[in-house]
Amino acid sequence: MVVDELFDLVSYRIHPEPHIRLDHERCQACTHRACTFVCPARCYTWSEERGRVEFAYETCLECGTCLLLCDQGALDWHYPHGGYGVRFRLT
Amino acid sequence: MNDRGDFDAIVVGAGPAGTTAALTLAQKGRRVALLERGESPGSKNMFGGMMAYCPTPERLLPDFWEQAPWERAVTKRVLTVVGEASSTSVTFHADASAERALTGFTLYRPLFDRWYAQQAEKQGVTLLCGCRVAGLLVRDGAVRGVNLGSPGDDLEAPIIIACDGTLSLLAQEAGLHAGFKPSQLALGIRALYRLSEAEIDDRFGLTGREGATHEVLGCTDGIRGGGYVYTQTETLSVGLVMHLDSLKQRGLAPYDLLDRFVASPAVAPLLRGSRLVEYSAHLLPEGGIGMVPRLSTAGLLLAGDAAGLCYTNGLNQEGMNLAMTSGMIAAEVTDEALTAADLSAARLGAYQERLKQSFVLRDMTTFRRAVDFMHHDRLFEAYPRVVGTLMEKIYRSDGQPKQKIGKLGREALRDVLPLRRVIGDLIEGGRAFLW
Ligand SMILES: Cc1cc2nc3c(=O)[nH]c(=O)nc-3n(C[C@H](O)[C@H](O)[C@H](O)COP(=O)(O)OP(=O)(O)OC[C@H]3O[C@@H](n4cnc5c(N)ncnc54)[C@H](O)[C@@H]3O)c2cc1C
Ligand code: SF4
Ligand code: SF4
Numbered sequence: 001m002v003v004d005e006l007f008d009l010v011s012y013r014i015h016p017e018p019h020i021r022l023d024h025e026r027c028q029a030c031t032h033r034a035c036t037f038v039c040p041a042r043c044y045t046w047s048e049e050r051g052r053v054e055f056a057y058e059t060c061l062e063c064g065t066c067l068l069l070c071d072q073g074a075l076d077w078h079y080p081h082g083g084y085g086v087r088f089r090l091t
Numbered sequence: 092m093n094d095r096g097d098f099d100a101i102v103v104g105a106g107p108a109g110t111t112a113a114l115t116l117a118q119k120g121r122r123v124a125l126l127e128r129g130e131s132p133g134s135k136n137m138f139g140g141m142m143a144y145c146p147t148p149e150r151l152l153p154d155f156w157e158q159a160p161w162e163r164a165v166t167k168r169v170l171t172v173v174g175e176a177s178s179t180s181v182t183f184h185a186d187a188s189a190e191r192a193l194t195g196f197t198l199y200r201p202l203f204d205r206w207y208a209q210q211a212e213k214q215g216v217t218l219l220c221g222c223r224v225a226g227l228l229v230r231d232g233a234v235r236g237v238n239l240g241s242p243g244d245d246l247e248a249p250i251i252i253a254c255d256g257t258l259s260l261l262a263q264e265a266g267l268h269a270g271f272k273p274s275q276l277a278l279g280i281r282a283l284y285r286l287s288e289a290e291i292d293d294r295f296g297l298t299g300r301e302g303a304t305h306e307v308l309g310c311t312d313g314i315r316g317g318g319y320v321y322t323q324t325e326t327l328s329v330g331l332v333m334h335l336d337s338l339k340q341r342g343l344a345p346y347d348l349l350d351r352f353v354a355s356p357a358v359a360p361l362l363r364g365s366r367l368v369e370y371s372a373h374l375l376p377e378g379g380i381g382m383v384p385r386l387s388t389a390g391l392l393l394a395g396d397a398a399g400l401c402y403t404n405g406l407n408q409e410g411m412n413l414a415m416t417s418g419m420i421a422a423e424v425t426d427e428a429l430t431a432a433d434l435s436a437a438r439l440g441a442y443q444e445r446l447k448q449s450f451v452l453r454d455m456t457t458f459r460r461a462v463d464f465m466h467h468d469r470l471f472e473a474y475p476r477v478v479g480t481l482m483e484k485i486y487r488s489d490g491q492p493k494q495k496i497g498k499l500g501r502e503a504l505r506d507v508l509p510l511r512r513v514i515g516d517l518i519e520g521g522r523a524f525l526w
Contacts, residue, residue, distance in 0.1 A: 002353055003346045006282060006370040013130070037344045038335075040280045040372035061372040062135065064258045068273050068374070069339050079128055081240065083221030087134040088371050089201050090283070090326075 007041065007059060015084040018057040019077075020066070026074035027053050034069045061086050098124045098217070098248040100425055101237055103224045103261060105132035105208045108395025108414035108421075109254030113218075114151050114211040115422035121429065124246065125208065125216050126237070128223035133204025137281060137371040138410065139319050139328060141165050141195040141304050145412035147419055152210055160206050161196035162323035163302025167295065170406075171357055173309035174479010178357045187301055197302050197323050227251070227264050227391070233434065234265060234390035250390055250434050252421050254414070257374045257396040259384075265391050268384035271399065273335035274466065275378025277316060280345050281330030282353065284365035288325050294361060295322055305361075309475025310352050314341045315468060318352045320361055327365060329353060334377060337468070345372070375410065376401040379462030380455040386446065387439035394421040400451055404461035404524070413451050420445050460523035467516070469508065477503045 027033075033053060035044040041061045047054045062085055067077040079085070102113040105127035113125040129135040148155040166187060171180040185193040212218050228236035228245055236247035253261040263270055286294075295303040307318035316333035331349055338345065352358055375396065376382060382399040386392065394400070395414035402409055424442040428434050446452045464470070480503040485496065504513060 002282065002367060003350050005367055006346060006349075009368060009370050032339070034339045037342060038278070038338055040278065040345045042344075042346070063278060063372040064374050065278050065335065065372075067258070068271075068276060068335055078225075079223055082128045082223035083130045085135075086371075087130060087201075088137055088369065089134060090199070090368060 010041075010059065010061070011087050011089060012058065013084050013087060014058050015081050017081075019080040019085065020055070020057050020060065021076040022053065022055045023074045023076070024052050026072045030070075030072050030074070035066045038065050038069050040065065098122050098246070099429055100124075100250045100252065101126065101246060101248040102252045102254060103237065104254040104256055104395075104397070105129075105218065105220075106136055106204060106254060106256060106395060106414060107207070107411045108397070108418035109252070110204070110207045110211050111148065111151070111415040111418035112252045112254060112394055112422040112425075113216040114214055115419050116426060117211065117215040118151060119422075119426045121426060123216050124248070125211065125218045126222045126224055126246075127208070127218065127220045130221050131201070131205050132208035132218070132220065133201040136200040136204055137279070137373045138200060138375075139279065139281070139321055139330070139332075139408060140200075140411070141197050141302075141321055141408070142411040143195040143407065143409060144191045144193075145415060147412065147415045148207075151419070156191070156196075159196075159198075160202050161198040163197045163297070163300050165195045165197060165302040165304055165322075166193070167297065167301065167303035169303065169305045171305060171307045172475045172478045173307060173355070173357055174476055174483065177479050177483050178307075179478055179482045187299060195304075197304075197321050197328070199323060199326075224255070224261065227261060232389060234388065249429065250392070250425055252392045252394060252418070252425060253397050254393075254395045254418060255397050257376055257401075259393070259397040259399070261391075262384060262393050262397055265388050267386075267388060267393065271376065271378065271382055273339065275376065275382040275399070276374050277332045277334050277377045278338060278345060278372065279330060279332045279375055280349055280372045281328055281370070282349060282367055283369040283371075284327045284329060284362055285325060285368045286327055286362075286365040290364070291322050291325070291327065297322070300324075307352075307357060308471065309479070310348075310355060310357070311471055312341065312343060312348060312351075313468065313472040314338055314343065314348070315466060315471050317471070318358070320358060326368065327362065329358065329362065332375070334466070335374075377403060377462070377465070380452070380459050381462075383452075383455070386443045387436065389436040389439070390434050392421045392425060392439060392442055394418040400455070402455055402458060402462055403465065404458040405465055409454065416449060416451050417446060420449060420451075458523070460519070464519055464523040469512075469516075473507050477507055
């Protein structure tokens with residue numbers, strides 16, 4: 001499996017403030033929870049325990065897929081502050 | 092550095108579109124700021140990728156292709172259709188001595204985009220990195236500048252060229268469109284593998300700085316899209332492109348598909364002994380001319396992906412070349428408008444007309460139907476299966492009498508696609524690609 005290795009190879013400069021915020025209220029009406037499988041960085045996970053989608057912005061690849069596929073308007077989506085976030089560079 | 096507000100134009104985004112626009116303006120003597128949110132140009136950018144040869148950057152920097160940090164000049168292109176127990180390929184191989192227009196260049200965007208922006212700086216462009224544009228300043232119905240995040244942190248100029256890429260957020264803010272739709276965009280993911288130069292040459296049958304691209308159809312579990320393997324000097328770029336609406340509908344995770352793709356018989360042998368070194372993801376426009384919005388408003392022009400100027404017809408993947416060319420034309424129109432001191436929506440409408448005369452909108456119009464055709468699900472699941480089954484039947488040797496291909500073809504189609512549909516597709520495909 002390459003999957004688990006993939007995520008360890010990305011370099012970030014993480015800003016303390018999340019650049020994407022999730023409105024859990026709006027997720028209540030969602031029938032597909034597409035974010036939990038379409039996000040290429042696995043930022044969204046379904047928590048059985050809390051009965052809601054959990055979101056972690058730190059490993060975001062800034063692709064915009066979640067923004068395009070969430071149809072409940074649950075995301076307040078921005079690019080990270082200048083100079084922060086993912087950085088593609090071979091080390 | 093210039094004082095704030097001392098610019099003739101602001102270009103947002105130092106990708107191929109933005110850097111070309113800024114470079115063009117600087118060469119015309121304009122004071123131009125190029126704003127990039129990444130810590131350096133290219134640090135946020137990825138593509139498949141092969142940039143088809145394009146004369147545009149040579150018009151600005153005559154020895155562009157001699158100097159630019161590209162990796163390999165692609166002479167070999169392989170198209171593979173994956174079936175259930177086999178794969179079938181077609182190979183195009185230009186002679187190593189062939190003219191440039193038959194080749195394309197693989198490149199690593201963090202290096203290429205940075206180098207290109209440095210050339211623009213040398214010609215007088217003010218490049219500001221780590222600088223994210225958060226919004227537009229609008230006064231008297233015209234765009235007059237950009238906001239950089241906090242209130243009052245503004246940068247003003249009479250005209251803005253938005254080259255901020257596929258999400259096209261600034262164009263939306265300017266009211267040029269209401270956001271691209273999931274059916275018009277694709278998600279690209281890619282894993283980069285390191286392998287020695289000699290090993291890549293051997294494995295792909297290449298010499299010198301020659302490169303190869305492999306496009307693979309039928310490897311996306313029915314999602315509209317495909318897979319690719321591109322050779323760089325010492326790395327292989329391996330990934331998938333998937334239409335967003337189709338990905339959502341199918342309910343699969345992109346990395347799980349990638350996992351299967353790299354382990355598949357068509358790809359695994361190419362990667363043997365290599366080491367995974369990077370993972371990335373990015374969206375790209377795939378809606379064709381139908382998604383291209385109005386391209387300007389008072390004080391603002393769009394170029395590159397932000398304008399939806401990127402397409403594939405299944406054989407050609409055109410993005411960087413359209414970005415550079417639209418960036419250059421946007422800058423030329425900007426320069427003329429500045430000279431005329433008229434930055435009205437009507438005046439800047441000339442940009443759309445100019446693009447219509449260039450290969451950018453002409454090609455996108457030529458392949459209007461091809462792009463629509465590429466939105467049929469059956470092209471990505473049923474047809475690859477039929478091709479696989481047919482080829483397996485042709486090559487099967489089991490002591491039973493053989494049959495002609497027409498009969499085998501009908502058998503391969505049975506239970507997969509009705510003949511009527513195939514004839515319809517042949518006609519539609521013919522109109523899309525042949526006449
Ligand atoms: C998987 C994949 C495969 C592809 N394959 C090919 C291929 O083989 N051949 C080809 O020609 N094209 C290919 N493309 C398309 C190609 O990458 C794009 O068409 C091209 O990069 C568009 O250039 P651009 O300058 O318009 O946008 P981009 O290259 O996206 O540049 C936009 C720039 O703007 C910056 N930016 C964005 N928002 C802001 C902001 N608010 N403030 C400041 N800066 C900002 C970004 O950081 C970025 O540097 C592919 C794309 C993908 C995703
Ligand atoms: S797709 Fe949108 S609404 Fe649905 S769970 Fe995800 S974030 Fe919430
Ligand atoms: S932008 Fe892309 S990587 Fe980031 S959370 Fe959304 S889908 Fe995941």
